[in-house]
Amino acid sequence: MTEKRAKKGAVRPYHHGDLRMAVLREALAIVETEGLEACTLRDVARRIGVSHAAPYRHFPDKRALVTALAIDAMHALGAAIETAIDAAGHDLRKQFLAASVAYVRFAREHRGRYLVLYRDERDVIDLASPELIAAKERSFGTLLRFIARAQKAELFPEGDPMSLATPIWAMHHGLASLIASRAFPEADDTTLDRIVEEAHAKLLDGLSAKRKK
């Protein structure tokens, strides 16, 4: 009867069973609600109900935990975008817009995780982590594949995909970052979606372009 959690007795067993996952889950919750600064190894351990040193059996140091959070966030962001694209039908323009909205919406709805993604001080996150690099490349691959399709369909011009990927990535990260920075404090979700759509149109057609439609 050494269950992870005896229903009645609630006697915590000496071993947690899956402390690694518990730490990740709890840390994620803190990051989402109070931000990365408030996410403390000791507090995570406290909330789970283990000793303050227990997490060290699963993460060599705090950077490793933050890195794991970033990897998870990157996967989640990539998945959100792919889901949005898949749900947008066959029209490339609609797919592109859906991806735009999904990207920024992720940053809005998962502010804490998004901010972790772009924390690149070496003291805080292990930028050299192979898993993190792989996660980033995986998401970047989604963008590159879209660009290839758009070039084939003549939505985008031929040429080095990177010279398209860079402004696309920059614009969306910029938008997400501005919104996460509360640069539009008064805006509700609908307004923010409209802002994204406007910016998306400018990106596609250029600042100089006249209104369409």
Add this chain to the structure above:
Amino acid sequence: MTEKRAKKGAVRPYHHGDLRMAVLREALAIVETEGLEACTLRDVARRIGVSHAAPYRHFPDKRALVTALAIDAMHALGAAIETAIDAAGHDLRKQFLAASVAYVRFAREHRGRYLVLYRDERDVIDLASPELIAAKERSFGTLLRFIARAQKAELFPEGDPMSLATPIWAMHHGLASLIASRAFPEADDTTLDRIVEEAHAKLLDGLSAKRKK
């Protein structure tokens, strides 16, 4: 004989003279060389040669110091952009490109300060600081004034300036952020300038546009 620094004796006087400026200067140096995480009140005090509590006479807490750094950084960034515009002659397109390059170059050459600018966790920086808000609005005003001129000259279409300002701001912050994140690790300064110019062209003419020139 209570000079700030007697040349021979080197007996530090009890009062520093301008500790506030010294703290700001030293903190800035640390932020630029080792990043914000490494910037510790105690270390700043140590380097200046005052006690660890002395800075508290000039900054109520660490947030206030970080906020002051952000205000300074915002002014410096705004000044760099205005200087670049002024030096670019009368051609609006050239002015716009010069501002683009100057923005991103600032982020590259003052990585630490730039990252402080966009640190918007409440535990770290006082986003409500009137001076910070004023500094931001001042720089944003530069952008809005440029947009007004560009609209008058029919470089940009008429309409709500914000729907132009948002993508411009987002694109540049995104570019700067990507570069500061070392997303282009191998690139030298010339390459980075070219990346910015390409992205700038895409922003102006649209992703869909064919090559010009």
Add this chain to the structure above:
DNA sequence: CCGCGCATGTTGACATCGACTACTTCATAA
């Protein structure tokens, strides 16, 4: 010219954090 008030610095303390070490518990495999 003097003395005193108050801004400025100092010392010492406290709570908290990340990290390490030595010890304990217990699941598993020989």
Add this chain to the structure above:
DNA sequence: TTATGAAGTAGTCGATGTCAACATGCGCGG
């Protein structure tokens, strides 16, 4: 059955942000 090592605990260390109590000396009113 047992012993081996992974997982968890307790205690400690140095560093940090912050505060309170105390020291210093600049500059102003007399």
